[in-house]
Amino acid sequence: MSMPDYTLGLFANMYPAYEGDYRGIFIRQMVQDLEARDVIVHKAVKTTPSPLGYIPFYAESLRLCRSPDLDLMQAEYIPHSSLVPALLGRRDIPLVLKFHGDDARVFPLKNRLYRKITSAMIRRADFVITASEEMQKPLISLGLDPERCAVIHTGVDTGFFTCGSRDKARMALGLPSDRTIFLFLGRLHPWKGIHEIVEVARQCPAHSFVFVGPGIVPDHSSNCRFTGQMAKEEIRTWLRAADCLLLPTYTEAVPASVMEAFACGIPAITTDAGGCPEIVEDGKTGLLVPVRDVNALRNAVEWMDRNPEERVRMGALGRIVVYERYDHEILVKKMKGIHIHLIQNYR
Structure with missing residues (x-):
């Protein structure tokens, strides 16, 4: 049995609760892909659409972001998933933020407070990943350093989704x-x-x-x-x-x-x-x-x-x-490369 390459703490306020649940389904696929490539993933996830689900989610996030077992933290959907690890998490390991869409192009524009919150999250992060190229422009206007970001699309399993009769x-x-x-x-x-x-x-x-x-x-x-x-x-x-x-x-x-x-x-x-x-x-x-x-x-x-x-x-x-x-194989390899680089070169 091979040793794990690193241990990731994942924070996501949308995650499938059952087969056929579409909320955050691509995040679950990413977790499965990383785990298949010798990465240990510990999760704090919200699996219910109810606002009350944030209570156990934030409690679990607080426990996870202080875990001594982690080598890296990554939050999906900003700022809802990043608030706890950014404000209360460990400062001796890297923090990665991943923006998926409206959290980059809509949420910061709602009002001045939301803009300040998103900007603060960006400044706290060691690296930012966006799910498309067009998301980077509004984030750069909020202070994102173009040298500290990359585009990693959601990805698809081309071995499963194939042509057929x-x-x-x-x-x-x-x-x-x-x-x-x-x-x-x-x-x-x-x-x-x-x-x-x-x-x-x-x-x-x-x-x-x-x-x-x-x-x-x-x-x-x-x-x-x-x-x-x-x-x-x-x-x-x-x-x-x-x-x-x-x-x-x-x-x-x-x-x-x-x-x-x-x-x-x-x-x-x-x-x-x-x-x-x-x-x-x-x-x-x-x-x-x-x-x-x-x-x-x-x-x-x-x-x-x-x-x-x-x-x-x-x-x-x-x-x-x-x-x-x-193809998800290409994209998860890119993400894992970013993770390892951050861990090895963290201040």
């Missing part, structure tokens, strides 16, 4: 073979563009729109289908059965659902918001539309329906993109 997937799911199927994957939240998809579905009755994830929209047309939460294996089958992923999000880092779709060889229609343009190259691996623009979204849907050969070409190129740039 569309016909076999549709047969397994009882889906017709002659309809164009557009798939949404994730939590059914308004800022994901759910209502825009439902409106496009009303205007495009010849196509099918499937929503895979927790939640439902009460007022929808008959060509909408809601599956609820699903296990990874079922998600992969739905991706293989679909013709195109839809994610008309208002704000996002580099979306995990797009990476999973690309890994399964299907293109994506998403918006030009946040980090989406970092993975979707308009006209090559998918289509980009403006935020909240139903007409543009409908036009993109119709284009995908009319151009099946282009869909296949886009999906194949998307598979290459995620395999070369977003």
Whole structure:
């Protein structure tokens, strides 16, 4: 049995409580990847959406951030997860902050207090990781040193999410073979563009729109289908059965659902918001539309329906993109390299 390379203390105010729980699912994948590479990970995590969940979370965070066993601390989602380790944690080991999206581009802009809190967290950190390139700009304006930050995307398991037979997937799911199927994957939240998809579905009755994830929209047309939460294996089958992923999000880092779709060889229609343009190259691996623009979204849907050969070409190129740039093996290796460098060179 090999000796562990180091021990990480992880703090996250979103973490899956059960299979099919989407909250912080990519953080759990990161933990599993690090543990598979000889890293011991001790966690203080919040597994309930209730605000009351912060009481045990902060209590566990306080215990963990003072543990003598740690070589490094990393907080996910700032400042909610970083408050305790930043203010009360050990000062003789490095602290890493990882920003995932709105904690970088929305939270600091709400008011002067939030801006000061985020700035204080950045000054306290020894290193900052962002989930997309566009997040770095607002953080630099808050005092982030560009030499103390790196971009590490969420990543996708390209060995699990792979291309497969569309016909076999549709047969397994009882889906017709002659309809164009557009798939949404994730939590059914308004800022994901759910209502825009439902409106496009009303205007495009010849196509099918499937929503895979927790939640439902009460007022929808008959060509909408809601599956609820699903296990990874079922998600992969739905991706293989679909013709195109839809994610008309208002704000996002580099979306995990797009990476999973690309890994399964299907293109994506998403918006030009946040980090989406970092993975979707308009006209090559998918289509980009403006935020909240139903007409543009409908036009993109119709284009995908009319151009099946282009869909296949886009999906194949998307598979290459995620395999070369977003495979979780590549990204966790980069994160582990940063961790080891910080531990070995800590003041």
